[in-house]
Amino acid sequence: MTAVHRDGRVLNVSSNPRAPVAAAVPPSTLFELQRHYSPDRIRNPGKRSAPGGEIAAMAWDQAQGELSAAVQQARSGGKKVAWIGPYLNGQIAKLIGEVTGGNAVFWEPLGRDAEAVAAAAMLGEGAPLPRYDLTTAKHVISFGAPFLSDGWGHAGHAAQVAAARDANRGGAVAHFVAITPHRDQSSANADEWHTCRPGTEAQVALALAKLVAATRAYDGPGQELLASADPDAAAQASGVPVATLQALAALFSGQEPGVVVLPGGIAGASANAAELAAAVTLLNVMVGDSRLWSADGYRGPISTAADVDALVADLEAGNVGVLMIDDVDPVHTLPGGEKFRAAVAKAGLVVATTSHPNETAALATLVLPTHSPFEDWGDEEPWAGFSIVRQPAMQPMYDTRSLGDILLDLQRGAPAAAPEGGEAPAPAAVAATWRDHLQQAWLANLAPSAAPDVEGSVDPAPSPGRWEDVLMAGYFAGEVAPRDLSTMTGAVSLGGGEAASGSGDYFLQVYAHPFKLDGRYANEPWAQEVADPMTGQVWDSFALVHPATAEKLGVSDKDLVDVTTATGKLTVGVEVHPCVAPDVIAVALGDGRTAASGRYADGTGVNVSPALASARGAGGTLVLQGNRCSVSKAAGQADLVSTFGSDSDHHRGFVAVVPAAEWHGDEESEEPGHLTGLHEAPMDPRLVEAEEEWQKAQAGFAASGARKPVQPEHREFTSMYPVPDHPVYRFAMTVDTNRCNGCGACAVACYAENNLPVVGKWKVKAGRQMAWIRIDRFFAEHSGNEAPSVHFVPMMCQHCGHAPCESVCPVLATYHTIDGLNAMVYNRCVGTRYCANACPYSVRRFNYHSYVWPEPFNLQLNPDVSARTMGVMEKCTFCIQRIRRVKSAYRDQGFTRTIPDEALRQLPACADACPSQALTFGNLIDEKSVPHTSRKNGRTYTILSEVNTYPAVNYLARASYHVHRPEHASSGHGGEHGGGESHDAERG
């Protein structure tokens, strides 16, 4: 990741072009950016007189002195110094370990602890999490992990899936199966959806493993685990028929089946989550494809909920002298968080080392605010052997310190007691600053043979691997020997947890919101305001209810329902949604915060965690799923706000699907778009003539040596007006809906780049969301209980050649540039809004008011983008400021050069951010550009081409295997599923 600066301020983030991993800016990075400028950041060290009280400012020296004194006192009193925070590895995790003497809890509620437990049980203590690389997959079977959003780590899976589903890479389109009770944004992209009863994923996975073991005649390690599997019982319990399991097992046959199985993440966080993770590991081991799966993923301390329990027990026993709370919020998010709150009060000194407040950090009396990631040095290792090294992108905004510096100062002020069998590090050995510490550690890493002298002379010829080079590259890719899996054991006892707890007809399924995740970004206005990809909901919590269930309960959209579990009751508004199983009510984790978490998170939605039983799975994993609940209609309605209109595209050609089996890669087609099935009408002979005229004109231009005029982009293009002349550039974009997974990164990046105002829930309710790019989510036609296929269509200004908006503007405030852009002159606009009415794509946005950015959000404003005031129209500009910048750069090299395609491909902020490279920008006249070439292939279509707008954006149809349509019997899951046809047969 790289940061975009202006005047010492970070304005935006961009992918790191040097990194060997797929370019991606996950939305969470953008939310980190906004959090960096959050008005709720803690600005100086201080002390609270009481938990939750006002912070009285104090100097750093004094604050650190108090911390050191408390730590010394704790150690001398034989009490523990404990730390709780998110998953961290790299040098900071080591430092935390040193300071706390191992009493550190690295905890996140997104369900990855089960994978760690399984890995430890099967491969030995401290084994890394598995690493999945889906690029070469032919089949992806997921148990519900939100791997396409940031809810399951951010290892670039979106880019991998996009590549795997792209026939252009060679081979068939990857086939994606989701076995989960609720399709979130990630599982929505599945070709095939099998609902299973919550908590039974492990049984299904084991049954599948057993069938696969038989298929593949597997006799490797893990037999003990297989012995416990029973496909018939699993089918009975889960509702996934044996036939389906057999069909899935059949996918594993052959020499290189290319199957990769993903665990459940938060969706699988039930009592036997570890068993699920173990079964998934076994399945991947049986496939044995090291390109797809290896045992060398994230390595770093991952604590389970049982570790949190141990900390609570320590706290309650009064064994903790100092508790440091980093950026996690167990009080809010951990089921039974109130117990944690009560226990924290028993610690000697509670210290918050966060940059941003939350409800757990509010319990701290000593507040030591840390740098944001944009101000701090750091390193992390997302998977074994690959490290990312961060350097500060701007000066600290406030009187904050790096967590590393706080801990180093603590080491100096309160030297650690000698670890068992070792010597305490001498105070002098502690580096002066966190930066020095990091540098020293890295130098030691990089050159184990000859430790370089930091203070010494600079090597005139930096060798690869030197610290500066690593810093400049931003990453370091080392070699890791593949792990020997022969020692893997299946003799683990991970199962046995009761899948469901409580009573009631329904299950309460929690999931990670694709933006807010576990609620950590709930205070980021972008995360609240950008529409949820599946529902369009903003600024609230909602319960997803299957249409049949809604009918049974007598509820419809926005009606409040009481969801009652054994431990609590939620009252939440309904969103009727076909992507949940009929016996499942799905609610996102992490909302319903108070002012302690910041002003924007305050009061949005409801917190689901009090309704979750505080159970622990095998191996001490966090249990979030499997809570039975009863649901009843409550009085009143919730103020749910969705930006979505109709769920269907009403056959208007917004969605185009190519049968995956018929698509073998894009190639120039005689009849562009023939695969989409959208343009079946016979061609008007006049259009053919027009095409021939064009060919002649082009030949004439070529002969005379003049620049070629742009060719009509669509063969069906016809008009009584002349085609606009674009002598050098016709800027255009290609949207590959086959790559798009609906993650919303483009929309968030657009907010960041173009100074789009966040208008808040009530203005969004009034329809005044200002997003320049929206993702239209369409369900394919479905009725009743049938599961629809989900289609995401990013929609931004189409920069039409014949833009209806241009001809209707009375004052020429919007016009067509010679580069093919539909330009908008804000200063000339008088606000008739006629353009918005004329726009068939409804992409124009109006400034209903003058919007102000609360300080310090204004520091993030991009000075390259024109300001808009009350009463003017605005819309996507294709990031004209970025176009101008590269244009100027190339013009400076001499007027003869036009911008090369490489410099344009990811130029607009949306294309830059898109993790799956679904958006590609380019010059249509340039024959190498993607917009040019893609318009000739079989998948291309332009939306509403019959309106003759001659748009600059063309779409590429989505490749899809048929969507499995489960038949839901009235009894819930007992019904026989109709599917399980052989997909291999279709794939030819």
Next chain:
Amino acid sequence: MAIVEPIDANDPGKPNRPETYGMVNRDIIRVLLRPTPLWALGVLIALTGMAIGGWCWAQQFMWGMGVAGYHPPVMWGVYIVTFVFWIGIGHAGTLISAILFLVRSRWRTGVYRASEAMTVFAVMTALLFPVLHLGRCWQAYWFFPYPNQRQLWLNFKSPLMWDVFAITTYFTVSAVFFYVGLVPDIAVFRDHARGLVRRVYGVLSLGWRGTHVQWHSYMAAYGFFAAFAAPLVLSVHSVVSWDFAMAPTAGWHSTIFPPYFVAGAIFSGCAMVISLLMPMTYLFDWHRYVNTWHFENLAKMCLLTSGILTYSYSMEYFISWYSQNPYEQAIFYWRATGVDYGWAFYLMVFCNCIAPLSWYSKFMRTHPVPLFVVAGIINVGMWMERFNIIVSSLAHTFDPAVWAYYWPTFIEWGILIGSFGWFSVWVLLFCKTFPTVAITEIKEMVMPPVKHAVER
């Protein structure tokens, strides 16, 4: 003036014929004497309406268009609906005064002045809306092609630009035509007034003395203006309809719009004339001048134009089916069946197609109460027609993912009320300061005072 032949004194349809010129003068001038409490109350109500509208506009000015109900995809709403409504109202006056003048339709005499005044005030009301619906109304002067240092020019391809010219032309011509007709009547007032009022009317009457030369020139000018104004009646609403027909939006993009809009404008204008003249006739006791004959004729005009509208509505449905254009089909299907605006569609059909049918009954079109009630229904219906066309077409635009529901806010309703207040204030002031019935033309109906008149 033009209608040279006196009305047959024995025509049973026209009772209470004025008997002498002096009687005409007295009857009309009587209206201008001391304001009655009822009139004062009317002005008070109208001013209150205006104040509400003014306050709402001030809010909108300060806080932006966000106080109105707009949001994508519905970016036009009550303001444009009301604009088209008032422009439509403003058609009847010129139709009655110019076209009926040119075709020598005798019954126009009693009603043309009031309807002309209504036209001018309705267009004045309509002109407010293109300004106040702007996001930045303080830049409204940018609509005019004035030379400027920034070398900014206008987009003459934009139907809104055509609107600017069509409406300003129509307003100018209507106002001049209106004033030309007033000149001899103002002279009568001048002759009956004293003091300052006499001087004011003296200036306004442009030195009219009623000489033969003046009458000769006057008749030529009046005929010229009538001929000039007549085509504008057809053109201005055609141009207004192009605001919609020229945009690709389904439900707007239709060639039927110009004739359909013109018919609708005449329909609503005639209904508004009935709505205005009916109370005036009773309040000012004008039964001698405006009576059943006039109202019946206006009702017949409404019947004709209602028929044209019904045909147009049906034709829109037929064409959407016949064209097989899915977007058109969807919009028209939805208009009639959607829960959001279906009621508005049926209200429109009832008001504009069904309610006027009652005027096929002679009783209904010759009695004041049914005339007044049905005319009111038509006024509501014509507002709903524009609401249907503008709002429902936009709400179900091309991209189903943005379909949304628009409903006006308090501010928009307030400005709608304000527009009625503004219009009413002008009408009320006018009828207390100028002759609302054309004195000179009425006098043409009086038997000339010849010597053997004693035979009567």
